[in-house]
Amino acid sequence: DAGVTQSPTHLIKTRGQQVTLRCSPKSGHDTVSWYQQALGQGPQFIFQYYEEEERQRGNFPDRFSGHQFPNYSSELNVNALLLGDSALYLCASSLDPGGRGSPLHFGNGTRLTVT
Amino acid sequence: AQTVTQSQPEMSVQEAETVTLSCTYDTSESNYYLFWYKQPPSRQMILVIRQEAYKQQNATENRFSVNFQKAAKSFSLKISDSQLGDTAMYFCALNGGGSNYKLTFGKGTLLTVNP
Numbered sequence: 650d651a652g653v654t655q656s657p658t659h660l661i662k663t664r665g666q667q668v669t670l671r672c673s674p675k676s677g678h679d680t681v682s683w684y685q686q687a688l689g690q691g692p693q694f695i696f697q698y699y700e701e702e703e704r705q706r707g708n709f710p711d712r713f714s715g716h717q718f719p720n721y722s723s724e725l726n727v728n729a730l731l732l733g734d735s736a737l738y739l740c741a742s743s744l745d746p747g748g749r750g751s752p753l754h755f756g757n758g759t760r761l762t763v764t
Numbered sequence: 765a766q767t768v769t770q771s772q773p774e775m776s777v778q779e780a781e782t783v784t785l786s787c788t789y790d791t792s793e794s795n796y797y798l799f800w801y802k803q804p805p806s807r808q809m810i811l812v813i814r815q816e817a818y819k820q821q822n823a824t825e826n827r828f829s830v831n832f833q834k835a836a837k838s839f840s841l842k843i844s845d846s847q848l849g850d851t852a853m854y855f856c857a858l859n860g861g862g863s864n865y866k867l868t869f870g871k872g873t874l875l876t877v878n879p
Contacts, residue, residue, distance in 0.1 A: 691869030
């Protein structure tokens with residue numbers, strides 16, 4: 650039973666560039682959430698996708714956008730990269746019977762470095 | 765707004781001993797969910813234990829248990845018989861209920877188990 654998989658593992662980009670991160674949820678899960686984790690901090694919620702729609706968004710600018718595909722996999726896109734976007738990006742999946750208490754299953758993350 | 769505070773940036777414990785990690789939180793909702801997640805150096809966030817606010821009984825998972833004090837908005841994690849593999853960052857997280865699907869994380873406590 651495959652868990653949450655994220656690609657790539659590491660990424661180095663230059664300021665102003667655009668990046669796409671990918672996530673495949675755990676088998677059987679239909680909800681995908683994205684979190685940004687700066688060094689030494691707890692994860693910060695970016696947004697959550699359910700039924701191919703953005704269901705909730707955190708306090709992140711419009712440069713951060715996402716998508717969920719019919720097979721429940723998801724992408725996170727960041728435009729006009731800033732140095733401050735350097736972080737570990739975590740994808741988490743869950744099964745949503747409308748349950749906000751559903752435990753999240755996390756991937757290993759994508760380490761993004763912006764130079 | 766929902767907040768989570770972990771006041772212990774670092775803790776250490778000897779192998780086989782017991783340690784307690786502290787967490788306080790705030791939410792205006794009456795029905796919510798609390799979690800402890802563990803993040804070892806491998807980066808993958810792993811669920812340790814989950815507590816539903818409307819359940820008065822404290823959750824337990826093998827060597828891990830919580831002390832949930834709803835009135836005080838406190839949610840501490842006790843690790844018994846500490847093992848070297850318990851060395852990790854531990855994050856307390858809150859899903860504040862209502863129309864809120866996100867998890868709000870604390871800043872984490874780095875736990876080191878010494879041989």
